[in-house]
Amino acid sequence: MPLRLTGLTRTELTDLMVQWGEKPYRAQQVWSWVFVKLASSVEEMSDLSKPFRARLASEIAPLRPEVVSHRVSADGTEKWLLACEDRITMETVFIPETSRGTVCVSSQAGCSLACPFCRTGTLPLRRNLTAAEIVEQVTFVRATLANRGIRVTNVVLMGMGEPLYNLEAVTQAVRIIMDGNGLAIGCRKLTLSTSGVVNRMEEAGKNLNVNLAISLHSVRDTVRDQLVPINRKFNLAALKRAALAWPLRGRGRITWEYVLLDGINDSEQDALELVHWLKGIPSKVNLLAFNPWPGAPYSPSSRETMLRFQEIVANAGLVTIIRDSRGGDVGAACGQLAGDADLTPPLHEPLAHEESSG
Numbered sequence: 001m002p003l004r005l006t007g008l009t010r011t012e013l014t015d016l017m018v019q020w021g022e023k024p025y026r027a028q029q030v031w032s033w034v035f036v037k038l039a040s041s042v043e044e045m046s047d048l049s050k051p052f053r054a055r056l057a058s059e060i061a062p063l064r065p066e067v068v069s070h071r072v073s074a075d076g077t078e079k080w081l082l083a084c085e086d087r088i089t090m091e092t093v094f095i096p097e098t099s100r101g102t103v104c105v106s107s108q109a110g111c112s113l114a115c116p117f118c119r120t121g122t123l124p125l126r127r128n129l130t131a132a133e134i135v136e137q138v139t140f141v142r143a144t145l146a147n148r149g150i151r152v153t154n155v156v157l158m159g160m161g162e163p164l165y166n167l168e169a170v171t172q173a174v175r176i177i178m179d180g181n182g183l184a185i186g187c188r189k190l191t192l193s194t195s196g197v198v199n200r201m202e203e204a205g206k207n208l209n210v211n212l213a214i215s216l217h218s219v220r221d222t223v224r225d226q227l228v229p230i231n232r233k234f235n236l237a238a239l240k241r242a243a244l245a246w247p248l249r250g251r252g253r254i255t256w257e258y259v260l261l262d263g264i265n266d267s268e269q270d271a272l273e274l275v276h277w278l279k280g281i282p283s284k285v286n287l288l289a290f291n292p293w294p295g296a297p298y299s300p301s302s303r304e305t306m307l308r309f310q311e312i313v314a315n316a317g318l319v320t321i322i323r324d325s326r327g328g329d330v331g332a333a334c335g336q337l338a339g340d341a342d343l344t345p346p347l348h349e350p351l352a353h354e355e356s357s358g
């Protein structure tokens, strides 16, 4: 397998250049081309000698994944289906907001956890993504949007897959993404999301200085057993212990993701129980509108129900935000990512501004 520069930390790249018999400053030049100037190929690296560029071109893998499809939502959210070298696909979403631009990256192709409200959960796990493949989702989106004058400021590991089941690659990718001399996404701008893989949270907390979001969706074990099947292995009590042990910085908080499903977890009683359960944990609650997909076994809660739920949780003094669905018209919203399923014909007439490169 050719070497992927996008999967190397700055130190590893320096070591590689030394191994190749190059001067250490070469590493800084190459690093800068890959992570600052966001070169798409070795040919662009104009200040490198021709023989050195030829060596790089012959020994390293392409710097970018291949774009299979690209869709743009009416609300500005964009979704790319990207192909890795072995044709496995990964989905990456960009969510523009007034004060920030967030890339949502995948950590696995497919997912093994089968949460029934999530379309990714209907796909088998193909494989873990490598650190380079995770990083390239960020370099690709940042470079693509920079050409249009749009900034990428935040990264969330909330795309396809459970990041803690690919912890080694995720840890390496996070180190690369956070490097202040490169992509420079700071720890406050980077969020790792987990469905509650309790036995890996301690290790993740030690190695990764990032924000943590946890998919909660219910504080009753009987309900969460259904919605987040990993709860049968690591129940709510275990999850709470692991959340309390997560190293929060300063005034940091755990973000709890709670998708509101009609008649399942959206009653006033559910809201009160949530408030009670969160007592003693520095918390912020994100209430998510359910994004239906064909065959989904749930319906979204009404707007009125969502507002009432929010009111109860907010009245208890918790920061509670309703995260409106973004990108639902192009299958880019939370819980809608379906990877290879996108290679099948679209389920609706393409939008006027929908593009495809594949």
Ligand code: SF4
Pocket (backbone or CB within 6 Å): 111, 112, 113, 114, 115, 118, 119, 120, 121, 122, 159, 160, 161, 162, 195, 215, 335
């Ligand atoms: S919600 Fe996350 S962990 Fe659950 S099936 Fe979807 S991608 Fe996997």
